[in-house]
Amino acid sequence: MTDLALDLAVYRYEHTAALLDGSVDIAGVDATWHTAPVVTDLFQAMVQGSYDVAELGLTYSLRTWDTGESPFLALPIFPNRNFRHSAIFVNADSGITKPEDLAGKTIGEFALYGHDAGVWPKGILSDEYGVTPDQCRWVIGGTDHPIPSFDWIPQPVPDGVDVRHAAEGQTLAGLLESGEIDALISVDVPEALVSGASSSKIRRLFGDYESVERDYFRRTGIFPPMHLVAIRRELVGQPGLVEAVYAAFAKAKDLAAAQYLKGALKQQMASMMPWISQLFAENRRLMSDDWWPYGVAKNRVAIDTFLRYHHEQGLSRTRLTCEDLFVPELLTS
Structure with missing residues (x-):
């Protein structure tokens, strides 16, 4: 056969x-x-x-x-x-020291409103810290390189949620460095954080993210x-x-x-x-x-x-x- x-x-x-x-x-x-x-x-x-x-x-x-x-x-x-508490980044001057501080802030998100590495942390923020997406403003784009809107897949946005795409040539890491957005949820780690650039204002929301993620797994059994x-x-x-x-x-x-x-x-x-x-x-x-x-x-x-x-x-x-x-x-x- x-x-x-x-x-x-x-x-x-x-x-x-x-x-x-x-x-x-x-x-x-x-x-x-x-x-x-x-x-x-x-x-x-x-x-x-x-x-x-x-x-x-x-x-x-x-x-x-x-x-x-x-x-x-x-x-x-x-x-x-991948565990995704580590996918949330903030501007060091934004005043965000704990998850609850994200309410009312402008947050960048990689590629889509609701990319895979965004759905998980947004759900966790809602379940465990009371921060829901409608409490924030959202800017979609590329982390360190500009990307166009993914027009080959449906991109629903629920009523009551403020979502826009980054302007042509803008990157989310650049907007985060400048303070134009307060936080970022992204599958990609900003290059400035990986390189250890001392001048960078980008840091993770959960500094000891490994401990937080291990505790999450112990409590839920979920490896996302x-x-x-x-x-x-x-x-x-x-x-x-x-x-x-x-x-x-x-x-x-x-x-x-x-x-x-x-x-x-x-x-x-x-x-x-x-x-x-x-x-x-x-x-x-x-x-x-x-x-x-x-x-x-x-x-x-x-x-x-x-x-x-x-x-x-x-x-x-x-x-x-x-x-x-x-x-x-x-x-x-």
């Missing part, structure tokens, strides 16, 4: 590298793999019909549901996840997913296909995780990062050996939370469920 020819796309992470280099195959699939230097280029190509299966940001996937029946269903594969893997709806009926794609992604991820376990025997000598052995040991104690889980069961609380945030923030007309989002064949995964 001839294998099914499919175009698939994913960013090159350590846990997807085995797919892209051909070390892991998808049973029954003649796979042509694609990647890109910027992950949102993959999102745009998937939305515009270039791929059969591809990584897609959670909010990008959910926004397609408000244009009629979404052309996609999701596989419970989460190639990108940012992206999932989407499949074109018309392919879901292909016998065994979604199970085979899921199995291949899981195998590639497990191979990458196994390298950390193997590396622990040799003090992680393949890495240039000092004290990574101690970090790995701390993470295993907190998060177990399955610290990057796929499947619905281990991610249901996190996904349900994101779906609630997306609806509460006016980005989804209806509050979707895991049963709406994921392919039926993998709901018990």
Whole structure:
């Protein structure tokens, strides 16, 4: 029998590298793999019909549901996840010393009103600190490089929320440095903060963000997913296909995780990062050996939370469920 020819796309992470280099195959699939230097280029190509299966940001996937029946269903594969208290930056002269001080302020947000790394912190700010998006003013743009509006995806803005796009040539980091905005929520860390520029006025809202994020995980069990893997709806009926794609992604991820376990025997000598052995040991104690889980069961609380945030923030007309989002064949995964 001839294998099914499919175009698939994913960013090159350590846990997807085995797919892209051909070390892991998808049973029954003649796979042509694609990647890109910027992950949102993959999102745009998937939305515009270039791929059969591809990584897609959670909010990008959910926004397609408000244009009629979404052309996609999701596989419970989460190639990108990150804690996001560390994604909130403030101007040191803004008077913002605690989360509650964000109320009434002007805040920049990367790329979209409600990008994946923005939905999570805005939801957390609302749940835990009482700061809701309608209490702030929002400016959308690029962090260190100007970017145009993403006109290839719906960009809903709820009533009562003040949102505008940065002017041509402006960057959010520049606006934050100058004090034209008070804070920034962004997947990208401003270059001035990474470089350690002594003159920069940019700092994180949560200075000891690691401790805050570890406490968040202890309390909630949530390691926030940012992206999932989407499949074109018309392919879901292909016998065994979604199970085979899921199995291949899981195998590639497990191979990458196994390298950390193997590396622990040799003090992680393949890495240039000092004290990574101690970090790995701390993470295993907190998060177990399955610290990057796929499947619905281990991610249901996190996904349900994101779906609630997306609806509460006016980005989804209806509050979707895991049963709406994921392919039926993998709901018990």
